Amino acid sequence: MIEIENLVKKFGRKRVIDGVNLTIDKGNFLAILGPNGAGKTTLLNLICTLLRPSSGSILVDKLDTKEDGIEVRRKIGVLAHVSYLYDDLSALENLKFYGKMYGIKLKEERIKRLLSRVKLLHRMNDMVGTYSRGMKQRLSIARAVVHDPDVLLLDEPYTGLDLNGCEILNEMLLELGKQKKTIVMVTHDVERGHEMGERLAVMIDGKMAADFRKEDMGLDEFKRRYRKLLGAA
């Protein structure tokens, strides 16, 4: 589903992404872990076309992010720690607006179903500016999947979520996994990454330092190897 080949991204002279090769199959859940500044968010921004590679290529469902940006974006949903929501619109208006921007005419029923899943149906007509941080993040989950994307990119998605919000996100991710959606989650929370991911990649200094299958190791073993990798860096 996602094929990354010899990917390099430079900011000035600094190689923030330094020759990354990665293949993510359809329906896979990849958790990318790494310390701050490892290039995790930059990698996601390159996949979702917010940034252009300096060299190398990214194919999403055989579409090149450099050439077919519009079609790639149609297939991708992004949930980041920034909500991308408009404070002066209601939850309903926000989802309707994003629906239009994704070229789909959303039926109110579907919007209500989405809002119900993130437990915000009772606040759907309230301005998003009146929401708490956690409520905004829950609404962001609905926004990210409003167009039923094949690929979901998550950048520290648990930031700002309370226990209830985390459970809602976990439930939705499990459900999306069952629907064979491809999910890439960037996090520095090792336990969360291990809990949710089927594959665990470790990124350090813009390079893929390791790529494990969760079934090959438990959390303790993964933590030990992760610490070792960080120590070696």
Place this chain on the structure above:
Amino acid sequence: MTSYSLALAVKDLKVEFRTLRMIVTMLIFSLMVVMAFRFAFLFYNRDIEPSVAPILWVTFTFAGMFGLVSSFSREKDTGSLQGLMLCPTGRWSIYLGKLLSNLALLLIVDFSALLFFAVFFNFDFHGNILPLIGIVILGTVAFAVIGTLIAALSVNARGRESLLTILMVPLIIMTILLPSIDATSKVLESTFPENEIRMLAMFSIVYLALSYVLFYRVMEG
């Protein structure tokens, strides 16, 4: 015009009319400028006739710049500009959406400023109000076309408010401001401003073409 652009423009205008964040500032600013000129002319007791067009266009220009600054900056500050960039639309659709909403705001402010001028100066535009409206629309379209591009260009900069003015004013003086002032003066003298209309139309097209080429790079940058 794509449905994406229309959706974006409608959203922008809905947010603006709900919050009245920029339009009230722009209207008050244009009212203050007209009042300042009114008092200046009262004090010096000079003939207003030759100064009508410059007063109108200076008012339109500086009130308009207030609105342009916020057209991208609000979304930039809240992070929703990235949300827009993630939508499966060409960057050009985003430009057109922003152009539409800017144009609507600018025209509301310009027509209000015309009204303020008519009231404070007790000026009837010599019965040439319809041709005058035509010139205001044409000049404002040209202003919005280049202003939307400059607003996007300056959104990432520190001190973007001053940067917008610094970039805009030299660009528009010869190409939009002077032809609009000349056209307005001629219309008030009941003369058809053919050359000025041609010039405003030409620069609207030139700036639109420039925006088509540059907007993508500005947004990606």
